[in-house]
Amino acid sequence: MTTVILGLSRYVLAFFFALYTLHCFLGFSSGNEEERRGSAILQALFLIMIHTGGFTVLYFKTGDPEVLFFCALQEVLLIGYMVLMRILYPGCSRLLINNMCLFLAVGFVMLNRLSPGDHLRQFVIAVFSLIITMPVPYLTGRIKELWRYTYAFGI
16 A cells, blocks of 8 residues: 555656646736735645645655654744745735745755754754745845845845
8 A cells, every 4th residue: 555655646746746837837927916816825735735745755655753743843834934924025926935935845855855864953944044034025125225235145
C-alpha cells in the first residue's frame, strides 16, 4: 500500500503544481478583481496541498510522526504569514505572496528530505527572516529617499 501511495504521489504533486501554475497565469492575466481573488484563494489551497503531499510522502518513507508535527507547524506559519500580510498591507499582491510561500514550502520539504536533523534550526531561521522582512514594504512606502538608492538594493 505504501508503494502505491508513494507512486501516485508523484503524479498528484505534479498535478497540483500544474493547477497552481495555471492559476498563477489566470490571476496575473485577469483584469477582474473578483477573478484574481478567487485565483489567489485556489493558489493558497494548492500550496497547502503541495506542502501536505510532500510531507505525507516523507512520513511514509520515514515512519516518523514528528514529520507530521513539523508539517502542521509549517502550514500554520505559511497560512499565518499570508493572512498577516493581507491584514497589514491590504494593497499587496496576493499572487506574489502566494508564490513566495510556495517557494518557502517547497524549500521546507526539500530540507526535511535532505537533512532531517537540521529542519528545526532552518525553520527558526525562516520564522525570524519573515518577521524581520515584514516591515520592509511599510518602510519603503514611508521613507521616500529610499527610492534614490534602488540600485544599491539590487546589489
